[in-house]
Amino acid sequence: MQEYKRGSHTVWDCKYHLVWVTKYRYPILAGDVGQRARELLREI
Template structure:
């Protein structure tokens, strides 16, 4: 079976807080790639900027686009919040709830 379902996905952090820089951005990239592999998706390009994520991803036809995005965003957000336990907002606050990293 041959398929080629490519989608350009873009999502931003809440209030476009620049929290995806440095180690957080690197960890986010790792989590997104792990999740994509687990669900048989292929990431062709995936730059992560300080306030948004862009991905060009091939999604198998058995997986809807909404379900693919749900897997990618949900797992990365939950893992980042669990590992970091905090987030930094644009104003420099050291703690917050599901806020800035929540997609």
């Protein structure tokens, strides 16, 4: 079951969605560099 944060009058679940876009959307994070960047960002 999913854990929810609780306050005195609230119940909440906060999630983040990170979008990393380079200038002109050039695919700079490709190959092994891209894979490693994904792994590091998932650890955060």
